Amino acid sequence: MNVTYPIVGIDISSTTLDGAVLDACGNFAAMSCDNTKAAARKLAKAFVKRKVGLVVVEATGGYEVVVMAALAAEGIAFARVNPRQVRDFARGIGRLAKTDPIDARVLALFGERARPRLSIMPTAEGARLKALTLRRRQLVDARVAEKNHRRLTVEHDVKASIERSIAMHDQEIEKIEDAIADLIAQSSQMRERQDLLESIPCVAAATSAMVLSELPELGQRSSNVLKALVGVAPFNSDSGGHKGERHIQGGRAPLRQALFMAAQTGYRCNPILKPFYERLRAAGKAHKAAIIACIGKLVSIMNAIIKTKMPFNGKMLQC
Numbered sequence: 001m002n003v004t005y006p007i008v009g010i011d012i013s014s015t016t017l018d019g020a021v022l023d024a025c026g027n028f029a030a031m032s033c034d035n036t037k038a039a040a041r042k043l044a045k046a047f048v049k050r051k052v053g054l055v056v057v058e059a060t061g062g063y064e065v066v067v068m069a070a071l072a073a074e075g076i077a078f079a080r081v082n083p084r085q086v087r088d089f090a091r092g093i094g095r096l097a098k099t100d101p102i103d104a105r106v107l108a109l110f111g112e113r114a115r116p117r118l119s120i121m122p123t124a125e126g127a128r129l130k131a132l133t134l135r136r137r138q139l140v141d142a143r144v145a146e147k148n149h150r151r152l153t154v155e156h157d158v159k160a161s162i163e164r165s166i167a168m169h170d171q172e173i174e175k176i177e178d179a180i181a182d183l184i185a186q187s188s189q190m191r192e193r194q195d196l197l198e199s200i201p202c203v204a205a206a207t208s209a210m211v212l213s214e215l216p217e218l219g220q221r222s223s224n225v226l227k228a229l230v231g232v233a234p235f236n237s238d239s240g241g242h243k244g245e246r247h248i249q250g251g252r253a254p255l256r257q258a259l260f261m262a263a264q265t266g267y268r269c270n271p272i273l274k275p276f277y278e279r280l281r282a283a284g285k286a287h288k289a290a291i292i293a294c295i296g297k298l299v300s301i302m303n304a305i306i307k308t309k310m311p312f313n314g315k316m317l318q319c
Helices: 037-049 065-073 083-092 100-114 124-152 156-186 188-198 205-214 223-230 253-269 273-282 287-308
Strands: 007-012 016-022 028-034 054-058 078-081
Touching: 007 100, 016 037, 016 100, 028 037, 028 100, 037 065, 054 065, 054 100, 065 078, 078 083, 078 100, 083 100, 124 156, 124 205, 156 188, 156 205, 188 205, 188 287, 205 253, 223 253, 223 287, 253 273, 253 287, 273 287
Parallel strands: 007 054, 054 078
Antiparallel strands: 007 016, 016 028
């Protein structure tokens, strides 16, 4: 990716945006403003006047959304990057100190040297779906914790309290799932994509909603790129004549967990995944390694289906 100067790194907190503007000569200019919609819009307009080529922000769990929306509205290229990658980069260049202005400079340098992939601002529907799927995941995790508490308690009144809590979580999960279904039903594009995904044996409504929410790149990128985004692409570990064992790392953990459960069903019933899994097991692969490979195959199938807009037919052996 070609990047034009200046490049801006923005360190984001709940209340403040601390920025560093890097020019072609390697000089930095600092800036700071409140993390509000009005301030972000004013900042984005200033970036337009300065002809900023790229803005780099970290994924902060939602605090970055305001500035991303302002940048997208002004047509400014931006990249939302993984904080761990940025910290590894900072250590690699000897920037061990950590303050907000320093972090902003590191982000600008990361944008210059790593050339991160540009991000796309999700639509309002996509943002709402992401929020709903996140809330469902939180409720499911809380219900699992309560069920574990129930298993370990012997006190009658405590167990009764836990039972009431589990029932409440069941009701809330059902309400969120209804809201997810209504949202998808009202969007022709999401409804079409969900129908295509659910044509795959082993992909149910919860899994398809998670894919729609967490993998918007589906159908727009190569299968290898998507596997890396999910976190099931094996990475080499070789040095000289040594050939190390391949391992997966990184990726979008909640999505990978959902696809793991789908693959656990798919290796028993899916006409592509079942023989694929059996070949891997016959070749000596452990069950978990074979399931991870099945997730990669499933991602490829999904990508092919979304690209071609043709439902699963059981013969997509070249995907």
